[in-house]
Amino acid sequence: xxxxxxxxxxxxxxxxxxxxxxxxxxxxxxxxxxxxxxxxxxxxxxxxxxxxxxxxxxxxxxxxxxxxxxxxxxxxxxxxxxxxxxxxxxxxxxxxxxxxxxxxxxxxxxxxxxxxxxxxxxxxxxxxxxxxxxxxxxxxxxxxxxxxxxxxxxxxxxxxxxxxxxxxxxxxxxxxxxxxxxxxxxxxxxxxxxxxxxxxxxxxxxxxxxxxxxxxxxxxxxxxxxxxxxxxxxxxxxxxxxxxxxxxxxxxxxxxxxxxxxxxxxxxxxxxxxxxxxxxxxxxxxxxxxxxxxxxxxxxxxxxxxxxxxxxxxxxxxxxxxxxxxxxxxxxxxxxxxxxxxxxxxxxxxxxxxxxxxxxxxxxxxxxxxxxxxxxxxxxxxxxxxxxxxxxxxxxxxxxxxxxxxxxxxxxxxxxxxxxxxxxxxxxxxxxxxxxxxxxx
Numbered sequence: 440x441x442x443x444x445x446x447x448x449x450x451x452x453x454x455x456x457x458x459x460x461x462x463x464x465x466x467x468x469x470x471x472x473x474x475x476x477x478x479x480x481x482x483x484x485x486x487x488x489x490x491x492x493x494x495x496x497x498x499x500x501x502x503x504x505x506x507x508x509x510x511x512x513x514x515x516x517x518x519x520x521x522x523x524x525x526x527x528x529x530x531x532x533x534x535x536x537x538x539x540x541x542x543x544x545x546x547x548x549x550x551x552x553x554x555x556x557x558x559x560x561x562x563x564x565x566x567x568x569x570x571x572x573x574x575x576x577x578x579x580x581x582x583x584x585x586x587x588x589x590x591x592x593x594x595x596x597x598x599x600x601x602x603x604x605x606x607x608x609x610x611x612x613x614x615x616x617x618x619x620x621x622x623x624x625x626x627x628x629x630x631x632x633x634x635x636x637x638x639x640x641x642x643x644x645x646x647x648x649x650x651x652x653x654x655x656x657x658x659x660x661x662x663x664x665x666x667x668x669x670x671x672x673x674x675x676x677x678x679x680x681x682x683x684x685x686x687x688x689x690x691x692x693x694x695x696x697x698x699x700x701x702x703x704x705x706x707x708x709x710x711x712x713x714x715x716x717x718x719x720x721x722x723x724x725x726x727x728x729x730x731x732x733x734x735x736x737x738x739x740x741x742x743x744x745x746x747x748x749x750x751x752x753x754x755x756x757x758x759x760x761x762x763x764x765x766x767x768x769x770x771x772x773x774x775x776x777x778x779x780x781x782x783x784x785x786x787x788x789x790x791x792x793x794x795x796x797x798x799x800x801x802x803x804x805x806x807x808x809x810x811x812x813x814x815x816x817x818x819x820x821x822x823x824x825x826x827x828x829x830x831x832x833x834x835x836x837x838x839x840x841x842x843x844x845x846x847x848x849x850x851x852x853x854x855x856x857x858x859x860x861x862x863x864x865x866x867x868x869x870x871x872x873x874x875x876x877x878x879x880x
Contacts, residue, residue: 446471446666447871448687448696450674450711453481454857455845456702457657458510458864459871464664465513466872471696472661473689475673479654482820483857488737488772488813492648495815496735497762497774499611499750502641503631504858506865507653514656521652523749523766527554527640531603531752532802536560538603538752542640548577550640551633565600572596573633581630583623586826589613592622607752610759610778613824613854614731621828624854644749644766677711683840698871702845702864705822717838724831728848729823732784732816734777736795737764739811742771746803756798757783757791773799773809788814821855822848835867843867 447463449456452474460470478484485492500507500522508518518524527542527550539559542550555569572593583592589609593601606617612628613620632640645652658668677699678686686695701708705725713722736758746763753761757777764772775795777783783791792812800806822828832850835843845867846860853859 445695445697447698447700448473448694449700449702449845450687451481451702451707451845452476452479452654452668452670453702453846454483454653454860455847455864455867456481456700457654457661458506458861459700459702459845459868460661460666460668460864461510461514461657462865462868463872464661464666466868468872468875469664470661470666471694472666472668473672473674473687473694474668474670477670478650479658479668479670480650481860482817483649484654485648485650486813486815489739489811491769491772492650493737493764493769493772493774493813493815494645494649494735496733496817496820497760497776498645498649498857499760499762500643500645500857501632501639502643503635503639504643504856504861507858507861508643510861510865511653511656514653514660516647516652516656521645521647523644523646524638525642525644525749527642528748529604529752530748530750531607531754533603533754535599540604542637545637547637547639548573548634550637560603561600565597568595568597569600569604573629576626576629577634581626581634583626586621586623586829588826589617589620589622589625592625593617602754603752607754607759612856614733614778614821615824616779619823619825621824621826623829624824624852627852628854642750644762646766646768648767674711677715677839677842679715679839682717684842696841698841698843698875700843700845700867700871702867704819704846705848708844708846712837712839712842715839718842721833721837724833727831729825730819731779731821731823732818733779733820734783734791734817735815736775736777736792737813737815738773738775738792738796738799738809740771740773740809741807744771744773744806746773751802753798753802756794756801757781758795758798761799775799784816824854835863835870843871 446469529540531538542554676688705728709722709725712718758775760776762774847855849863
């Protein structure tokens with residue numbers, strides 16, 4: 440374990456940094472978390488909207504997110520309190536019809552096969568093509584000899600099936616357009632969601648804003664275990680001595696550290712690493728990571744307004760997924776999610792909200808007009824999960840002794856999700872713990 444005078448410094452208080460902090464604290468290490476903003480959570484944090492608290496983006500988890508669910512339990516948040524778990528049901532509406540995919544209670548992957556064969560709104564030929572796609576890649580272990588784009592992967596799928604099923608899933612999971620998105624990462628998500636246990640494909644809709652679901656209880660956990668969390672604390676430089684990390688700089692303040700975890704976005708990590716010879720090539724790689732936006736439009740309706748399901752997909756417009764915030768205890772509040780780039784990025788907030796409200800009205804004409812809206816744009820919400828991304832993702836260990844990386848962009852195999860962030864933080868923490876523990880004879 441680390442000496443009392445030499446804490447492990449974690450730069451960044453998002454989900455990756457907090458996951459590392461909880462894991463290390465639970466293993467007996469003293470940590471200091473340095474977060475540059477005024478609140479924890481990074482790209483999954485709480486915002487005010489009138490008298491309500493909302494997330495800076497509407498999130499959805501799935502049952503396969505084991506590390507995230509386990510870590511929430513570890514800091515005292517029970518799944519039943521934080522999440523509404525629903526068996527897989529996807530409803531995607533378009534001008535020319537709708538897809539309804541519901542998984543029966545069968546073992547995986549039979550539940551997926553049955554759902555595809557019984558898919559409401561699909562023609563018989565479309566059902567068989569979807570089933571053939573899933574079966575082919577299941578038998579191949581969801582592995583490709585060479586990565587390609589999701590668009591190439593789906594080249595033999597009917598256009599309507601792509602519009603209603605595959606493209607919405609690609610954008611929801613990778614936040615990257617199918618023409619650019621990594622097919623290998625997409626298949627990995629399908630494998631983990633559908634090929635192991637039936638409950639892995641369950642939809643997990645948060646009942647709490649994400650600050651209360653993990654960052655706030657993680658803060659309490661770290662402090663109860665002797666650690667410290669400092670907000671408004673921006674690390675400006677790393678200090679290196681004799682080829683290893685020696686300290687971090689916060690302006691004129693120096694904080695001694697023999698182990699530092701950089702749990703910040705790749706661009707921020709690149710800036711800190713670029714001034715040191717051993718990590719300059721790594722910094723160049725990190726600086727080349729692209730990013731994609733996510734836009735969430737919250738629309739407030741009278742409290743009696745509701746959707747036919749907790750989550751409904753919309754195809755053919757800007758809105759991709761529409762959530763009924765009733766499950767959060769916010770009746771009448773809807774959240775429209777737009778993943779990736781597009782024309783919506785160029786619109787001002789007022790016209791964008793009006794466009795989303797019109798799309799909602801077109802699909803649900805009985806709803807009244809919304810009375811209030813909030814547009815949340817995360818311009819750098821996720822890394823761009825493009826073809827060949829696996830080869831460019833860095834490991835947790837860096838060439839600089841004592842300096843580590845954590846973040847959803849690291850080599851977890853997952854796309855930029857909360858589960859990817861948590862996995863990276865936990866994996867990095869375990870490597871640091873192993874490095875610090877005395878070697879047994």
